Amino acid sequence: MxxxxxxxxxxxxxxxxxxxxxxxxxxxxxxxxxxxxxxxxxxxxxxxxxxxxxxxxxxxxxxxxxxxxxxxxxxxxxxxxxxxxxxxxxxxxxxxxxxxxxxxxxxxxxxxxxxxxxxxxxxxxxxxxxxxxxxxxxxxxxxxxxxxxxxxxxxxxxxxxxxxxxxxxxxxxxxxxxxxxxxxxRQPSTTCALFAGWNHLSAINWQKLLLDHGEEFGLPQGFCWASAVPDSDLQMLAGTRVYQDCSDARGFTQAEIEGRRQVRAIHDLLRKYAPDAPITLQSLPARIGIRETRHVRCHYQLTGEDVLSGRAFPDAIANGAYRVDIHHDDKPGITFRYLNGEESYSRPGHPKEFGRWRPVSEVNPTYYQIxxxxxxxxxxxxxxxxxxxxxxxxxxxxxxxxxxxxxxxxxxxxxxxxxxxxxxxxxxxxxxxxxxxxxxxxxxxxxx
The missing domain is CATH 3.50.50.60 (FAD/NAD(P)-binding domain)
Structure with a gap:
């Protein structure tokens, strides 16, 4: 058919x-x-x-x-x-x-x-x-x-x-x-969510709870962070890790459903292991947060070497300093690479690993261009x-x-x-x- x-x-x-x-x-x-x-x-x-x-x-x-x-x-x-x-x-x-x-x-x-x-x-x-x-x-x-x-x-x-x-x-x-x-x-996607009552977790290491009990709730190991919504008691949580390919209809559909499942799993985990913290789910996104699908072939492909070396372009139209931030699709955690040559790998449940992607230099670029x-x-x-x-x-x-x-x-x-x-x-x-x-x-x- x-x-x-x-x-x-x-x-x-x-x-x-x-x-x-x-x-x-x-x-x-x-x-x-x-x-x-x-x-x-x-x-x-x-x-x-x-x-x-x-x-x-x-x-x-x-x-x-x-x-x-x-x-x-x-x-x-x-x-x-x-x-x-x-x-x-x-x-x-x-x-x-x-x-x-x-x-x-x-x-x-x-x-x-x-x-x-x-x-x-x-x-x-x-x-x-x-x-x-x-x-x-x-x-x-x-x-x-x-x-x-x-x-x-x-x-x-x-x-x-x-x-x-x-x-x-x-x-x-x-x-x-x-x-x-x-x-x-391809970097995996993330379904965010808004929670109320997050301040009740202030004395609780909620990230450790997610690490210790995530497998019980079917949560893949990844990277979890949160951001307060200004002038409110709401907290935006980015703690899911969705691997489906969002560039086609079937994958996109599966990703949306899996992302919402993981949000509920996080909520259920916290209800079980932090029962005195009355947090409530307030809002789900209208669309999953996608980091990467397809790219189009243009007249120039920007490379990691261009970015990390701070290469200057005569036709530069944008400047950035956000680090190289690789959410891995083949292992837990993320890798950060910085323009000063430093590198770190964060994996849930393990000490952060520090290193260098290039030797120490007296002069480092401080931004890159597109x-x-x-x-x-x-x-x-x-x-x-x-x-x-x-x-x-x-x-x-x-x-x-x-x-x-x-x-x-x-x-x-x-x-x-x-x-x-x-x-x-x-x-x-x-x-x-x-x-x-x-x-x-x-x-x-x-x-x-």
Whole structure:
């Protein structure tokens, strides 16, 4: 039965909008791409298959963003819309700020962020399409001219002069037939959850409880951390480890169900072994937090050597300092590699192992860069850019650059590059990198 097919009759599909730019995917990466382009004067639409914008930061409940400073906290390395958004949330007492912390710079209220992104979309006169699924690209005479979508109104088409794939999985690129690939060791996903009453565990080593009794509840060994939701008694817990491949429908479905099972298992474990701590499960994510699925082949693959050596690129459009953070798919725990040459491996129930991935050096890089070329898919479509975690990066580079504050910058760059390409009648690959960097800096980004 799996090989059986049915015939879908041909039909005329109404065009419900024509724009300069269509952004596919409503994560913060996609939203920031849309805002940058709209502020430069483009008519912009953004398409999101879920019911809100923000991606992992809202739908998946991951309520932390990392530092805007380099690894030694001596120099600010990014600004732009990430900072602007956090500043807006501060006005609502929806952010807790942390100074010189390698693990996080801001913890925020994901629900407040949902509404803030709605307001930013409205303020910049961007046309939103929520609960709208991407179906297929439409090609006319070898040119990407529109995308076909489906929602409560049925099937329709959105035409645009330029497109940005910010789907996280490269869905538009993949369905255009462009080359995509998967890493040999794909990082597992995590289902987060919000709990109330977590403060009752303050005198209890809950991480040790999970380690000692996790096997009893079918919990794989991994890495567990938590973050308080500002101005509330809620705690976001990231303690699950889900190995299913989320790049296909069956794997994605299984991952969602397995992630929720593990959340309940953690809750049941704590009820049994910390019975005097009355914690309650308050909220589950609308979507599992995915670290990695497929990547698209671009004009340059960013490598781990590029990242760890702090290689400077003439077409750099983003700067980051978050460590290489490898959640292993073939053994418990995680490995951290730092720009100063240090390395650590954390495995539940064992002492942390320290070492070096390179010898001691008198001079160490303190940040790394992402080049514009890693956002330009190879292939025949000159009016297409990639932004987000599926850009071209090897396993080690991806483990560092994938965090949201880095990917937000790729969105801002893609939106700006789309404006430049349309302004000068160019293909994405022909956009002048120096001009791109200048416009980004003029509009709030930090270019180093």
């Amino acid at each position: 799996q090989n059986e097919t049915i015939h879908e009759s041909a039909r005329n599909i109404p065009v419900v909008g024509e724009y300069d730019l269509c952004v596919l995917g409503g994560s913060c990466t996609g939203v920031f791409a849309a805002i940058r382009a709209a502020r430069l004067g483009l008519s912009v639409t953004i398409v999101e298959r879920m019911g809100c914008f923000g991606g992992v930061a809202t739908l998946s409940l991951v309520n932390v963003w990392h530092s805007p400073y380099d690894e030694v906290f001596a120099k600010q390395i990014f600004a732009g819309l990430s900072i602007e958004t956090m500043d807006r949330l501060k006005l609502r007492q929806a952010v807790t700020e942390y100074k010189a912390n390698p693990n996080l710079a801001w913890a925020f209220n994901s629900a407040e962020l949902q509404i803030e992104l709605d307001e930013m979309i409205h303020e910049n006169q961007i046309t939103p399409w929520l609960h709208t699924s991407f179906v297929a690209p439409h090609i006319e005479e070898g040119h990407l001219s529109s995308i076909i979508v489906e929602n409560k109104s049925g099937r329709s088409a959105l035409k645009a002069r330029f497109f940005i794939d910010a789907t996280g999985d490269g869905d538009l690129c993949q369905r255009l037939g462009l080359e995509t690939y998967r890493g040999a060791h 080049p514009y070329r890693s956002l330009i898919p190879q292939g025949a479509f000159g009016n297409l850019l990639a932004a987000g975690r599926f850009i071209d990066a090897d396993e080690q580079a991806h483990a560092a650059i994938r965090v949201m504050v880095n990917m937000n910058q790729t969105g801002e760059a893609a939106g700006t590059a789309a404006w430049l390409a349309l302004k000068h009648g160019q293909k994405a690959v022909d956009v002048d990198a120096s001009s791109l960097r200048t416009v980004l800096q003029e509009n709030g980004s930090i270019m180093l």
